[in-house]
Amino acid sequence: MELFNFFRSGTSHRLRIALNLKGLAYDYRAIDLPRDEHLSAEYKRLNPQGLVPALVHDGKVLIQTPAILEWLEERHPTPSLLPEQPEERARVRALASIVGCDIHPLNNRRVLELLRKKMKCDESTVNEWCETWIAAGFDALEALLQTDSKRGEFCFGGTPTLADVYLIPQVESARRFKVDIGRWPAIQAVDAACSRIEAFRAAAPSQQPDAR
Numbered sequence: 001m002e003l004f005n006f007f008r009s010g011t012s013h014r015l016r017i018a019l020n021l022k023g024l025a026y027d028y029r030a031i032d033l034p035r036d037e038h039l040s041a042e043y044k045r046l047n048p049q050g051l052v053p054a055l056v057h058d059g060k061v062l063i064q065t066p067a068i069l070e071w072l073e074e075r076h077p078t079p080s081l082l083p084e085q086p087e088e089r090a091r092v093r094a095l096a097s098i099v100g101c102d103i104h105p106l107n108n109r110r111v112l113e114l115l116r117k118k119m120k121c122d123e124s125t126v127n128e129w130c131e132t133w134i135a136a137g138f139d140a141l142e143a144l145l146q147t148d149s150k151r152g153e154f155c156f157g158g159t160p161t162l163a164d165v166y167l168i169p170q171v172e173s174a175r176r177f178k179v180d181i182g183r184w185p186a187i188q189a190v191d192a193a194c195s196r197i198e199a200f201r202a203a204a205p206s207q208q209p210d211a212r
């Protein structure tokens with residue numbers, strides 16, 4: 001498998017975590033976002049959306065992390081990143097979607113570039129924008145985690161699920177925008193639990209070959 005990705009990209013980070021948790025090896029292909037390599041004609045032949053990551057497997061290109069993560073779960077079911085019961089699976093997917101649908105897209109690079117370049121926002125306004133959407137999502141996630149009486153160390157139960165796979169890169173991104181994670185103690189505790197697992201540690205942006 002070849003993973004076309006960027007060390008600091010949250011969606012790339014979430015896919016690296018899932019691949020590591022499932023023990024799947026891949027060749028790392030760096031796509032440099034600040035140099036707009038994702039917008040090159042060559043990369044757009046892989047992903048016409050011009051977004052990372054893309055996973056190439058047996059000559060087939062997979063794009064969109066929600067789709068790739070579901071494909072991974074179907075192709076490599078063990079260890080599973082979803083619980084058994086449909087209602088529990090819906091819960092995990094909902095936690096993941098708070099990050100995947102309602103935080104990350106609003107703080108994506110192309111959105112921030114539009115704010116900076118077209119809307120002429122200064123850096124403090126851009127940071128306020130990012131913090132607004134991170135806080136809105138994390139407030140809801142925190143409430144959901146706090147009220148789950150059966151929760152173990154992770155977002156759901158006692159082993160990592162897709163909810164953690166989505167959450168940890170968003171925590172990393174929040175730190176980059178200088179958002180104080182201490183405001184959300186349950187999220188902070190999940191982050192600490194994940195940081196004890198090698199699959200999460202090895203997926204961190206700082207550990208990637210293109211990190212700088």
Ligand SMILES: N[C@@H](CCC(=O)N[C@@H](CS)C(=O)NCC(=O)O)C(=O)O
Binds near residue numbers: 011051065110
């Ligand atoms: N929904 C897509 C989003 C992918 C995405 O937004 N990737 C970001 C990096 S985290 C990207 O390539 N951004 C390039 C840009 O905004 O210019 C997925 O989950 O794969």
